[in-house]
Amino acid sequence: MEQLLQQIINGISLGSIYALIALGYTMVYGIIKLINFAHSDVYMLGAYIGYFCMTKLNLGFLPSLIIAMILCTLVGVTIEKVAYKPLRNSTRIAVLITAIGVSLFIEYVTMAIAGPNVRSYPPMTGILAKNFDLGGINVTMQQLIILGTTIVLMILLQFIVKKTRIGKAMRAVSLDQDAAMLMGINVNTTISFTFALGSALAGAAGILVGIYYNSINPLMGMLPGLKAFVAAVFGGIGIIPGAMIGGYFIGIIEVLVSGYGNSMYRDGVVFAILILVLIIKPAGLLGKNIREKV
Amino acid sequence: MKGILEKNWVKGLISLILTFGIVQVLISTNIINDYLQSTLATICINIILAVSLNLITGFTGQFSLGHAGFMSIGAYVCALITLNNRTIPGFILGVFAGAIVAAIVGFLVGLPTLRLKGDYLAIATLGMAEIIRIIFTNLDSITNGPAGLQDIPQFTNWPWLFLYTAGTIIIISNFIRSSHGRACISIREDEIASEAMGINSTKNKVTAFTIGAFFAGIAGALYASTFNFINPKIFDFSKSINILVIVVLGGLGSISGSVIAAIVLEIINTYLQSFADIQMILYSLLLVIIMIFRPQGLMGSKEISFSVFGKLSSLFAPKKGRV
Amino acid sequence: MKKAISIFLVLVFTMTLLAGCGSKVNENEIPIGINYELSGSVASYGQASVEGIELAIEEVNKAGGIDGKLIKPIKYDNKSEHSMATTLAKKLMTQDKVVAVLGPATSGAFKATIPEANKNKVVVASGSATDDSVTVDESGVKEYAFRICFTDSFQGTAMANFALNNMSATKAVVIMDSSSDYGKGLAKNFTETFEAGGGTVVASEAFVSGDTDFNAILTKIKGNDFDVIFISGYYNEAGLIIKQARALGIDAPILGPDGFGAPELVELAGADALNDVYFSSHFSVLDTDPSVADFIENFKAKYGKEPDQFAALGYDLAMFVIDGIRRAGSTDPTAIKDALAATTDFSGVTGSFSIDENHNPVKAVVVVGIENGVHATSQRVEQ
Incomplete structure (x- = not known):
């Protein structure tokens, strides 16, 4: 029982990270139907910016987090303006290849500048290094911070999307771009804003991972990015609570497979569940099946 | 109409023989040395992969991100067979067994997943390819796990590569011009409309998917036999992406586009090897730039026509009339 | 279709143009191939090795080269891909006409180049391919393959004996990197020696390189009763395993192979967590031997950082091959x-x-x- 609880705590920390990345995927997909492969590299950049702030500028956790989020926002918006916007009217697959190109570009430029080596965050001190022992179950302060930051950011995001003007515009654009434009919504601004939001979240996820695992490298985004995307599809792509549920679900499943089965089959089980969900309920857990009209 | 086709047929045959002969001469005179031969092999394998993926994604409009999975099946089956039977018949058996197993898996995977549309299908095929890879990684006793199989007998040479590459191109382009192929194209254009016209879309999609998987299996088998080494990591997600990049760069729905793109990309890669440190940066930049300025790919959905060569040959035989 | 094939023909000619650009061999230079993992998953090993190699070549060239001939390194990136490693070995041997190829760093990629070496009769040598079957297998010695590092069976055995004899351990847990020959070979050798010596391996867990979250397998292990943990993997994952294990309250001694020997291990695990950790090493920056001190100083001067063992092995590898060329008295x-x-x-x-x-x-x-977090003790185990 103790072990199960401990495993679930492990799973929730892992799931929080997937959820944060998945949110960015899901928002961008919801609005322009693009699998933004570069998103996972914005996450990686977030980790590197955090590393730079903490080691070179000697900033604390919170200022580093904010700087990482701001810079990632800029990067995300720039990527959209430079690489995706010229392709707004071409096929989705062309944009997808561009996304892959951008992703490789960010990875290898980072590698050229920062080197391919794994880098590690400075050791956390004081409150950040606290370790709680709850009757044989171990919870670290870092796990609590990850969970806390994730929840706060998600509530904030939900608020922006549901209650603000720009959020309404985002929902309108995702429903029907042309109609939204006819209603006087500035589609370009809205899309840029979506990229900004998603990238800020990815930046936050990057720095949280840096603190939690203490290990960052230029290719660190690839696998979590893929899994986060799976999480987004799992929960119903384009749906914000779906991405959260998907993220946590995948985190916990992974941990349980490693803990009670064979860790080598961890990813296999995740993908098998994904395929099952897609076949049974193609729009994801929370998605609505839309019949195609002729 | 028929006459033109026949004429083209003869011309095609001549250019096939020419291509084969010239390269063979270049190899025997060592102008294409050992190293360039492996580049040549990579090109041929990539052509087979790209043309077969083009059938699925370009012509039938089904977005697949799992081509590397089928490739890995062909590679492992062929490797295991040739490791136990190091003869030419063993190699031929290995290639076809690999292709058939890949096709069977393609059929089994395609049947349920091809109901999905667009990105959902893409992500399902991606998941499928990852599962195949994880199975190969964990079947330690058969596949030697993550470390992979080594010392696979090397049978592929230019004649074999040429045979398989030309065969793939001929079979797939004939399939596309058959009634099945037309049906596939109509599904790409509008699935509902084509169903209304009485086309069984599931059957045609699964057929295209199975054929695509079959040739991916051949490509995998050739890969194993060329590089005499395979491990599951070779066939990961980025391999599928690389194949897709070739297809999109050449133009969705253009076989000659896929052929050109496979060749051009490999040549670019070879050149970039001299800039080892920034190779990937240049490659990715090139990808983005090409997509921004030519999103439909190099060829769009057009095929290169013979007229270029026709004009060339008319220089030598000016009095022959219409070529 | 036929059109497609005819383009094939035209582009084949472009290939032949490419063939024409093969580098010309200069009489006063000795070309040596460098075939390393400069990008991709194990790029850090390749890059460190190449730093060591380039330092060695620079020193030799500064001192006049080999009989007046300068060494000309020809460097390619195999992207940590085995097929790329094979292709590049072939390119170096047939097109660049090198006299020997250094690298790749990892056993799998190095093994993939050996058939080319034997076919083209050019030496390939690795500084860090520790897998047993690299230079010799059932069919005999691979004539043109050399290495300058000890083998996995040797270090696996050494660490198992260390656990049995020096730590009086009877129960061990093995955590293995199952994505490399290295991790698998070591785990096998450790387990065999440990069990032959009367110990039991109570649990075996596996991970793949690139994993960052080991909490699940560590939580599972924690339920067992054991004396030591043997991690057969490289520092990237080992550092994180140690950190996460200590955070979960696992305080058993941790043993590891030469893959632990990088400064990054300390950074990744954190100095606080690095207690009671032992590993088999090729090289230590604490070595006070004058030639080692010189090397460390020169390395620092050139790259502004301390060399890790890959850099040291790369340096030795280049020196070893250069020494061979010198003694051969020819570039044949x-x-x-x-x-x-x-x-x-x-x-x-x-x-x-x-x-x-x-x-x-x-x-x-x-x-x-x-x-x-500090290298505190050292103990020599002879072969």
Whole structure:
């Protein structure tokens, strides 16, 4: 029982990270139907910016987090303006290849500048290094911070999307771009804003991972990015609570497979569940099946 | 109409023989040395992969991100067979067994997943390819796990590569011009409309998917036999992406586009090897730039026509009339 | 279709143009191939090795080269892909006409280049391919393959004996990197020796390189009763495993192979977590031998950082091959092969060694103990 609880705590920390990345995927997909492969590299950049702030500028956790989020926002918006916007009217697959190109570009430029080596965050001190022992179950302060930051950011995001003007515009654009434009919504601004939001979240996820695992490298985004995307599809792509549920679900499943089965089959089980969900309920857990009209 | 086709047929045959002969001469005179031969092999394998993926994604409009999975099946089956039977018949058996197993898996995977549309299908095929890879990684006793199989007998040479590459191109382009192929194209254009016209879309999609998987299996088998080494990591997600990049760069729905793109990309890669440190940066930049300025790919959905060569040959035989 | 094939024809000519651009061999230079993982998953090993190699070549060239001929390194990136490693080995041997190829760093990629070496009769040598079957297998010694590091079976055995004899351990847990020959080979050798010596391996867990979250398997292990943990993997994952294990309250001694020997291990695990950790090493920056001190100083001057063991092995590897060329008295690859096979008492920064009949060095392993993140103890185990 103790072990199960401990495993679930492990799973929730892992799931929080997937959820944060998945949110960015899901928002961008919801609005322009693009699998933004570069998103996972914005996450990686977030980790590197955090590393730079903490080691070179000697900033604390919170200022580093904010700087990482701001810079990632800029990067995300720039990527959209430079690489995706010229392709707004071409096929989705062309944009997808561009996304892959951008992703490789960010990875290898980072590698050229920062080197391919794994880098590690400075050791956390004081409150950040606290370790709680709850009757044989171990919870670290870092796990609590990850969970806390994730929840706060998600509530904030939900608020922006549901209650603000720009959020309404985002929902309108995702429903029907042309109609939204006819209603006087500035589609370009809205899309840029979506990229900004998603990238800020990815930046936050990057720095949280840096603190939690203490290990960052230029290719660190690839696998979590893929899994986060799976999480987004799992929960119903384009749906914000779906991405959260998907993220946590995948985190916990992974941990349980490693803990009670064979860790080598961890990813296999995740993908098998994904395929099952897609076949049974193609729009994801929370998605609505839309019949195609002729 | 028929006459033109026949004429083209003869011309095609001549250019096939020419291509084969010239390269063979270049190899025997060592102008294409050992190293360039492996580049040549990579090109041929990539052509087979790209043309077969083009059938699925370009012509039938089904977005697949799992081509590397089928490739890995062909590679492992062929490797295991040739490791136990190091003869030419063993190699031929290995290639076809690999292709058939890949096709069977393609059929089994395609049947349920091809109901999905667009990105959902893409992500399902991606998941499928990852599962195949994880199975190969964990079947330690058969596949030697993550470390992979080594010392696979090397049978592929230019004649074999040429045979398989030309065969793939001929079979797939004939399939596309058959009634099945037309049906596939109509599904790409509008699935509902084509169903209304009485086309069984599931059957045609699964057929295209199975054929695509079959040739991916051949490509995998050739890969194993060329590089005499395979491990599951070779066939990961980025391999599928690389194949897709070739297809999109050449133009969705253009076989000659896929052929050109496979060749051009490999040549670019070879050149970039001299800039080892920034190779990937240049490659990715090139990808983005090409997509921004030519999103439909190099060829769009057009095929290169013979007229270029026709004009060339008319220089030598000016009095022959219409070529 | 036929059109497609005819384009094929035209572009084949472009290929032949490419063939024309092969580099010309200069009489006053000795070309040596460098085929390393400069990008991709194990790029850090490749890059560190190449730094060591380039330092060695620079030193040799500054001192006048080999009989007045300068060494010309030709460097390619195999992207940590085995097929790329094979292709590049082929390119180096047939197109660039190198006299020997250094690298790749990892056993799998290095093995993939050996068939080319034997076919083209050019030596390939690796500084860090520790897998047993690299230079010799059932079919005999791979004639043109050399290495200058000890083998996995040797270090696996050494660490198992260390656990049994020095720590009086009877129960061990093995955590293995199952994505490399290295991790698998080591785990096998450790387990065999440990069980032959009367110990039991109570649990075996596996991970793949690139994993970052080990909490699940560590939580599972925690339920067992054991004396030591053996992690057969590289520092990237080992550092994180140690950190997460200590955070979960697992305080058993942790043993590991030479893959632990990088400064990054301390950074990744954190100094606080690095207690009671022992690993087998090729090289230690704490070595006070004057030639090692010189190497560390020169390395720092050139790259502004301390060398890790890959850099040291890369340095030794280049020196070893250059020594072979010098003793061969010619750049004929077969003569170089014979000279390398006859190496005795080569003195390098990773220790002095002779090459045995299996093309492996006879070399000692040093078990380094880490306390509070600092290399505190060391113990030499001879082969």
